[in-house]
Amino acid sequence: MADLSVSIHKLQLKNPVTTASGTYGYGEEFVEFMDVNRLAAIFVKGITLEHREGNPYPRMAETASGMLNSVGLQNRGVDYFIQHIYPRVRNFDTHIIPNVNGSTIEDYVTVTRKLNEVKGIEAIELNISCPNVKAGGMAFGINRKSAMEATRAVRDVYDKTLIVKLSPNVTDIADMARAVVDAGADAISLVNTFLGMAINAETRRPILGTITGGLSGPAIKPIALRMVWDVFKAVKVPVIGMGGIMNAADAIEFILAGSTAIQVGTANFIDPAASVKILQGVKEYMARQGVSSVKELIGGMIVK
Amino acid sequence: MKKVEDFRVLGHKWLNYSSYIIELEAPEPLSPVQPGNFAEIEISNSPHVFLRRPFSIFDANPLTNTLSFYVKVIGEGTRVLGKARKGDKVNIIYPLGNAFSIPEKKNILVVAGGSGIAPFILYGKAMQKQGKQVTFLLGARKAEDIVLTEMFRPYGEVLITTEDGLLGEKGMVTQHSIFIGKDSPFEHIVTCGPEPMMKAVAGIARKKKVSCEVSLENTMACGFGACLCCIVETVDGNKCVCTEGPVFNINQLTWQT
Numbered sequence: 023m024a025d026l027s028v029s030i031h032k033l034q035l036k037n038p039v040t041t042a043s044g045t046y047g048y049g050e051e052f053v054e055f056m057d058v059n060r061l062a063a064i065f066v067k068g069i070t071l072e073h074r075e076g077n078p079y080p081r082m083a084e085t086a087s088g089m090l091n092s093v094g095l096q097n098r099g100v101d102y103f104i105q106h107i108y109p110r111v112r113n114f115d116t117h118i119i120p121n122v123n124g125s126t127i128e129d130y131v132t133v134t135r136k137l138n139e140v141k142g143i144e145a146i147e148l149n150i151s152c153p154n155v156k157a158g159g160m161a162f163g164i165n166r167k168s169a170m171e172a173t174r175a176v177r178d179v180y181d182k183t184l185i186v187k188l189s190p191n192v193t194d195i196a197d198m199a200r201a202v203v204d205a206g207a208d209a210i211s212l213v214n215t216f217l218g219m220a221i222n223a224e225t226r227r228p229i230l231g232t233i234t235g236g237l238s239g240p241a242i243k244p245i246a247l248r249m250v251w252d253v254f255k256a257v258k259v260p261v262i263g264m265g266g267i268m269n270a271a272d273a274i275e276f277i278l279a280g281s282t283a284i285q286v287g288t289a290n291f292i293d294p295a296a297s298v299k300i301l302q303g304v305k306e307y308m309a310r311q312g313v314s315s316v317k318e319l320i321g322g323m324i325v326k
Numbered sequence: 327m328k329k330v331e332d333f334r335v336l337g338h339k340w341l342n343y344s345s346y347i348i349e350l351e352a353p354e355p356l357s358p359v360q361p362g363n364f365a366e367i368e369i370s371n372s373p374h375v376f377l378r379r380p381f382s383i384f385d386a387n388p389l390t391n392t393l394s395f396y397v398k399v400i401g402e403g404t405r406v407l408g409k410a411r412k413g414d415k416v417n418i419i420y421p422l423g424n425a426f427s428i429p430e431k432k433n434i435l436v437v438a439g440g441s442g443i444a445p446f447i448l449y450g451k452a453m454q455k456q457g458k459q460v461t462f463l464l465g466a467r468k469a470e471d472i473v474l475t476e477m478f479r480p481y482g483e484v485l486i487t488t489e490d491g492l493l494g495e496k497g498m499v500t501q502h503s504i505f506i507g508k509d510s511p512f513e514h515i516v517t518c519g520p521e522p523m524m525k526a527v528a529g530i531a532r533k534k535k536v537s538c539e540v541s542l543e544n545t546m547a548c549g550f551g552a553c554l555c556c557i558v559e560t561v562d563g564n565k566c567v568c569t570e571g572p573v574f575n576i577n578q579l580t581w582q583t
């Protein structure tokens with residue numbers, strides 16, 4: 023049997039396949055479609071300190087090979103998550119990894135402190151890259167100084183594995199990665215969505231309620247792959263790659279570019295069992311290629 | 327129980343220049359389907375269609391394990407689904423969403439515009455079984471867009487409005503003569519169609535103090551509660567149209583009518 027296990031700092035994953043925040047609910051939405059216990063981890067929907075209603079409808083525009091969303095972190099707040107949602111999903115045989123958001127550094131810190139106390143949660147993903155909120159979010163992730171401040175402040179109150187999720191809406195992704203690692207990140211995940219927009223020519227109106235939104239899906243894959251490669255070369259910590267992964271070949275490409283684990287996002291909407299099919303395909307690839315441990319593939323792109 | 331299955335196309339029946347019924351056969355016994363439920367259909371024969379497309383379940387036959395959908399062509403997805411060939415595989419997630427309620431009252435008015443007629447064959451059948459009296463009011467801009475009246479007749483009287491005045495009463499559904507007068511012969515209204523029409527119908531229901539349910543068609547990415555793209559504002563905050571709807575009582579919505 024091939025060895026699929028990987029580690030992200032202290033976090034042990036039984037395989038490299040996880041699902042991306044905001045595209046997989048809390049996992050419960052998928053139990054009728056697949057065995058969620060086969061996933062290494064579920065990155066759950068973005069969590070904020072307070073309940074958030076999110077942005078006005080319409081929140082979605084289909085694009086060529088992708089989609090724009092402007093959900094805006096709709097969630098019921100960290101206390102509700104800890105008291106009501108986590109107890110329902112903690113018994114899945116997979117890591118539940120909260121995606122932490124804030125409008126201010128204090129918000130990030132307060133949410134993190136609360137999650138640090140929860141037994142069973144072994145990692146958080148710090149989202150400094152949400153393009154769909156007015157205050158905070160991506161604003162932290164596109165500025166080197168504030169990205170470091172947010173990371174450092176959270177690092178100071180968090181003992182377990184701290185993953186920082188980067189925004190692709192920057193000029194130099196490698197520089198951002200180095201900055202957050204210097205500030206204490208144990209791992210990096212990327213990419214979040216690319217800022218984009220869509221207009222209905224007939225009505226001359228924007229399609230999204232917020233005018234602009236975040237682009238995801240195969241449309242962004244080549245750029246995401248390049249960014250993962252840039253970051254892999256720049257830092258020593260593990261990288262979790264995502265951006266348009268639809269099938270096992272896409273997942274393998276992200277691993278070869280330097281991802282220790284991958285997240286399946288938008289693909290879950292089209293095929294709710296996409297993630298387990300990808301896992302199966304990764305196993306088949308390894309068998310076909312005679313690879314005994316997935317670790318051999320990480321950053322294993324053959325140059326020349 | 328929600329399922330993801332490869333159905334087989336049995337055929338299309340074109341109703342006019344822009345709408346058809348597509349019938350598909352399930353690979354195994356059908357899951358039970360309620361009036362109001364919808365399905366997410368994968369459009370695999372076009373590179374220009376990325377996401378699934380949601381459609382109300384028009385009819386379901388547990389004896390032949392078939393589902394059918396009433397589809398109005400408005401873009402690429404609905405166009406190419408109309409070109410699927412007999413025997414083609416079409417991947418479908420179903421049944422999704424909630425269902426219309428069974429009202430306590432007996433006299434029900436269905437108001438449907440455009441592709442909004444889709445949920446009401448199953449509804450008519452179910453209400454007939456419950457011993458209710460249903461009237462269908464179907465509206466369209468042009469007479470040629472009024473289709474399927476014969477299919478509704480076994481389940482109740484069919485009234486029609488067209489804006490071109492070539493069929494039924496001239497005008498919009500909300501201008502139909504059944505709404506004239508202070509008292510309503512109807513004790514419950516259900517509606518599906520363009521949002522301005524549903525809002526106007528909801529307004530009439532409020533004025534006449536009649537209970538009313540609407541079936542919303544918000545744009546969706548997933549259809550099963552994972553993306554939070556399809557929300558509608560309600561008195562209890564935003565709700566997912568795909569899991570907590572598509573059917574809502576108008577008292578739940580914050581519509582200003």
Ligand SMILES: Cc1cc2nc3c(=O)[nH]c(=O)nc-3n(C[C@H](O)[C@H](O)[C@H](O)COP(=O)(O)OP(=O)(O)OC[C@H]3O[C@@H](n4cnc5c(N)ncnc54)[C@H](O)[C@@H]3O)c2cc1C
Pocket residue numbers: 222364375379380381382383395396397398399400401402403404405441444445542543544545546572
């Ligand atoms: C729960 C639900 C049930 C539905 N039931 C039916 C049904 O039974 N029969 C039927 O014919 N249609 C139904 N619809 C609408 C149907 O899903 C759309 O017509 C279809 O997705 C259009 O796909 P397309 O690729 O042909 O058009 P696209 O190319 O995607 O769109 C063409 C144009 O229409 C607009 N548009 C597309 N979908 C919507 C929408 N939902 N609301 C507002 N504008 C939209 C687009 O912005 C674009 O301008 C339903 C929708 C929902 C959410």
Ligand SMILES: Cc1cc2nc3c(=O)[nH]c(=O)nc-3n(C[C@H](O)[C@H](O)[C@H](O)COP(=O)(O)O)c2cc1C
Pocket residue numbers: 042043044045067068069091093095121149152187213214215237238239240242264265266267285286287288289553554555
């Ligand atoms: C509808 C939707 C909601 C999202 N919500 C979040 C979120 O709450 N937090 C977050 O960090 N990323 C969020 N994302 C971004 C995804 O996690 C992922 O980074 C992005 O979609 C790229 O991957 P993909 O192309 O495979 O979808 C969301 C994406 C989508 C499509």
Ligand code: FES
Pocket residue numbers: 545546547548549550551552553554555556557566567568569
């Ligand atoms: S369409 Fe995804 S949650 Fe409703």
